[in-house]
Amino acid sequence: MAIHVGVIGLGRMGQIHARNIAENVPDATLYAACSYVDEELELAKREFGVKETYKNYEDMIANTNLDAVVIVSPSGLHTEHIRIAMQKGLHVFCEKPIGLDSEDIKKTIEVINSRPNQVFQLGFMRRYDESYQYAKKLVDEGTIGELTLIRCYGIDPSSGLESFVNFAKNSRSGGLFADMSIHDIDLVRWFTGKEIKRVWAIGKNAAYPILDKLGELETGAAMMQLEDKTMAILVAGRNAAHGYHVETELIGTKGMLRVAQQPEKNLVTIFNNEGVVRPTSQNFPERFHDAFIREMKEFISCIKEGRQPEVTAYDGLLGTIVADACQKSVETNSIVVID
Ligand SMILES: NC(=O)c1ccc[n+]([C@@H]2O[C@H](COP(=O)([O-])OP(=O)(O)OC[C@H]3O[C@@H](n4cnc5c(N)ncnc54)[C@H](O)[C@@H]3O)[C@@H](O)[C@H]2O)c1
Secondary structure, three states, X not given: OOEEEEEEOOOHHHHHHHHHHXXXXXXXXXXXXXXXXXXXXXXXXXXXXXXXXXXXXXXXXXXXXXXXXXXXXXXXXXXXXXXXXXXOOOEEEEOOXXXXXXXXXXXXXXXXXXXXXXXXXXXXXXXXXXXXXXXXXXXXXXXXXXXXXXXXXXXXXXXXXXXXXXXXXXXXXXXXXHHHHXXXXXXXXXXXXXXXXXXXXXXXXXXXXXXXXXXXXXXXXXXXXXXXXXXXXXEEEEEEOOXXXXXXEEEEOOOEEEEOOOOXXXXXXXXXXXXXXXXXXXXXXXHXXXXXHHHHHHHHHHHHHOOOOOOOHHHHHHHHHHHHHHHHHHHHOOXXXXX
């Protein structure tokens, strides 16, 4: 029988998950949706065939026809929404970050751990991207030897700035490191299997003064040392003129790997009066289109097969702790040690 899913949040990301559940995950039915915004609820009925729509989350999950919820509400609401759904006996998929406050996340993990028969999955979708999975396999097989340094770029396109400003005005993003670098922090932990112990982060706003008013950074950089002295350098930003720039370099004792050396759109190269041009991915829905579908298929498979996914709530906690340390480092201009 199909798993009945309710989605909370139908904004930029919620609509992607809603569409995937409705159209691309065969064993799932998008049964209900919840949002503050009337037009989004209309769209969910019209485009995704949702049967029931709600403005109040607790009303939605009181619906006994639901098996699972997909939480795509603003980041500051995730922990509360997870706890309520877990306590109702539902399986939960939650977008990243799991939360913005580590003590609150720990309380939420207690609730998750007290219900081992319910699936909990966190939206670290890069772990479901085929290129990252291939790179991970090569690293695990020892192809590039022992890792010494990981360099990550995660920069949103300048074209997305307006929509980000609206997002940041209406809800807490958690800052550049919790909102953007959290994916790279997770990759560093995933590739190495080690914890990050010390960080030094800095940032600068240059092109968009409005970000100062919102307490947000346009570009930030963090240098990290892991427990075994492996190093990581993370660059995050909101102002890539050429598109959505996600790139990862892994340097090992026997070689080096790059994922998306240029963040290419596809295999096409254009030769014209502008020179030799490689088009780039323009945004996260385009670059991680397949990974979003694969992570949702994994969530539904876990429910059907009675198992938990590889990515855990604990990974979410560690991501937030490291992102917080980066933010604190920027604010205090000092190296922050993570216990
Ligand atoms: N995995 C990724 O790469 C990725 C990309 C973008 C966003 N995200 C995450 O997805 C989440 C949502 O981001 P977004 O950009 O879609 O935000 P958004 O502002 O575009 O949408 C938020 C949605 O939540 C709804 N909402 C807000 N408060 C609510 C409440 N109390 N009850 C019911 N509905 C409520 C709004 O009506 C809206 O539909 C964030 O946590 C963000 O970090 C992840």
